[in-house]
Amino acid sequence: MYDVAVIGAGITGACIVRELSKYDLKIIVIEGSYDIANGATKANSGIVHAGYDAKEGTLKAKLNVLGNRMYEDLCRELNVPYKNNGSLVIAFNDEEMKTLELLLNRGLKNGVEGLEIIDKNTLLNLEPNISDRAKGALYAKSAGIVSPYELALSLCESAYLNGAEFIFDAKVTNIIKEKGKFTISTSKGQIISNFVVNAAGVNADEINKMLGGEKFSIIPRRGEYCLLDKSQGNIVNRIIFNTPTEKGKGILVSPTTHGNLLLGPNAHVIEDKLDVSTTGFGLEEVIEGAKKNIKNVNLREIITSFSGVRATPSTGDFIIDVPTRGAVNAAGIESPGLTSAPAIAIMVLELLHKEGLTLNFKSDFKNGRILPKRFIDMNDEEKKAAIEKDKRYGKIICRCEQITEGDIVNAINCPLGAKTVDGVKKRLRAGMGRCQGGFCMPRVVEILSRELKTEPENILKADSGSYILTGKTK
Ligand SMILES: Cc1cc2nc3c(=O)[nH]c(=O)nc-3n(C[C@H](O)[C@H](O)[C@H](O)COP(=O)(O)OP(=O)(O)OC[C@H]3O[C@@H](n4cnc5c(N)ncnc54)[C@H](O)[C@@H]3O)c2cc1C
Structure with missing residues (x-):
């Protein structure tokens, strides 16, 4: 019998369980796959977004900005690679320069600090490998890069060291609530818990249905990437975005925390939520998109390609609510979900507390990693x-x-x-x-x-x- 069962060990579940493990609670994480970070958390851009993208007043906007501010300390505590290298949204014409003004104003309303529009000369001084056709850019100094799966692993290790239990290869198939307790059926048997958190990524709509929550759906949208060898890691120092369109943020070019260069992602709605294949057409799209922004990149240095699936919510915003008394949804966590996850965890704990979960702080909470130094x-x-x-x-x-x-x-x-x-x-x-x-x-x-x-x-x-x-x- 557990106090809290968290379904899903992606970055959302990992931040939540680590936060819960600071309190005197019996906690279990139920993960359907073989490992931590096997869903969207292992295949994304790894960007800690500044927070000018999401519309003001949305949960995405609020939690992005709060999450961004928590990143540096969190990664230092957990010894995870993080770099506050800043991002640039490149404009190529007057129309796009106007969009940059809109993004700047939205960012200011969202509370983003360190935002400014820079002209072509300043841009090329900062990043000499940006296309000569660029007119200017929105510079967001608070953006950064992180290794997403390493962060999820170290959060879970920290929670484990503080008593949290984990069960893997245990797909949740049904949930029944009786006399205030949840009986969670999994492919590895039943688990009983007083409280439940739904952090099941692309399957969060199915778990919400099991919990009897108001209907929403998760639309799987795949994004493909090319990863280049470390020889190309210095082509740019900052994260380079296209000016966003109605279709999304477009193809980015970014160094990774380990010194590679990442190009991608595109965005296509797919049928199968688990389909992480790559396509010739998709990778061509990624390469063409990246070439628009930068020059001098040696595409012969591509060492691999991969894709990840966004859990796009039918509501347009993160769904962090109470589907039934004692349960909390952290659903529809698409981008900027990685950035927002530390702040989502705080919000989930507040909701659990409102639902009656007693939160007594542990005096012996331990920071640290399980995995020895390499x-x-x-x-x-x-x-x-x-x-x-x-x-x-x-x-x-x-x-x-x-x-x-x-x-x-x-x-x-x-x-x-x-x-x-x-x-x-x-x-x-x-x-x-x-x-x-x-x-x-x-x-x-x-x-x-x-x-x-x-x-x-x-x-x-x-x-x-x-x-x-x-x-x-x-
Ligand atoms: C292409 C792409 C690029 C992105 N880029 C960025 C970015 O640069 N910055 C940013 O902030 N965000 C980005 N995101 C978003 C970010 O990756 C996600 O918001 C985040 O990883 C979601 O984490 P999660 O834990 O909610 O979901 P996931 O990582 O998908 O984890 C959900 C977990 O639940 C488990 N699960 C599912 N169903 C069940 C079940 N029935 N029983 C038990 N377990 C179950 C899964 O196995 C999985 O491990 C991107 C996403 C994609 C796909």
């Missing part, structure tokens, strides 16, 4: 000591990112550890380098199979059904 991040003395203690630290498995066997064994065996190849990748960056796992993936499969005591054929790439090997050939 070998590459150690100083020389630490490296020497690590190899002396465990020889596997002396064996490099991922050559591109310099990840050792010792790191991988830790990432698998620690609480909330990796169970899949992508799980290892998200925790350590093994397979994220130039060769994209060409060299290390077979070795990572071998190590996972050995440590998890299962046949290599059973090792998955990311989630159920994503088999890598089909069987022995000899």
